[in-house]
Amino acid sequence: MLTGMIALLILAAVVVPDEGTAELPVCVPAPSDEKVGTNSALDEHRMLRRALAEPMPDAPMMVMLHGKGGHLSTEEYSIILARDADGHWRSSAVGRSQIGVAGAPFIPMKRQDWVLDQANARRLESVISRTCPRDRKSTSSANSGPPPDYITETIDIIVAGHTTTSFFVSDESAQLAALVRPPQ
Secondary structure (H helix, E strand, C coil): CHHHHHHHHHCCCCCCCCCCCCCCCCCEEECCCCCCCCCCCHHHHHHHHHHCCCCCCCCCEEEEEEEEEECCEEEEEEEEEEECCCCCEEEEEEEEEEECCCCCCCEECCCEEEECCHHHHHHHHHHHCCEEECCHHHCCCCCCCCCCCCEEEEEEEEECCCCCEEEECCHHHHHHHHHHCCCC
16 A cells, blocks of 8 residues: 555656647746755665665766655655767666664655657657746745645756756646656
8 A cells, every 4th residue: 555655646647738739838947036946866866776776877967856755754756867979768666664663674665667659759758958937926935834744846057068956846837747766
């Protein structure tokens, strides 16, 4: 039962509209004076994958999603899409959970591997090629925090020769996060 709940957390479906919909184009939130991007989660990916004896992809172009949080248990996962020399996005997702009891062992989550289909690969490349201003309307007030079971997710976009772009997943980047998650 716990494994099924964990899988649902990792594979939480965010609806990605068809290319024919009239929604605003998806883009990478650009840092601004008021809302600066977050620190990269690259070290967290490396540490988690090392702890699970899982390989860390190494490619000139990668999109990575790291999540960690919870309430009565802590979930942590690393999802990495790496673009190979042939232009295919090869992906892997690994993770672990730990119940909120002192000294409880970590329980590995099922590893998943997949190749992004051509339509989603084109969409991903289109999204990561554009930046847009951050949506200031989605900023929460300083007095309100996340719910107790909240899992903080960070996206890193790594392109060789460029500065890594890092930001928290929010309403404005949920469609990008949906492209990174394993298929249902």
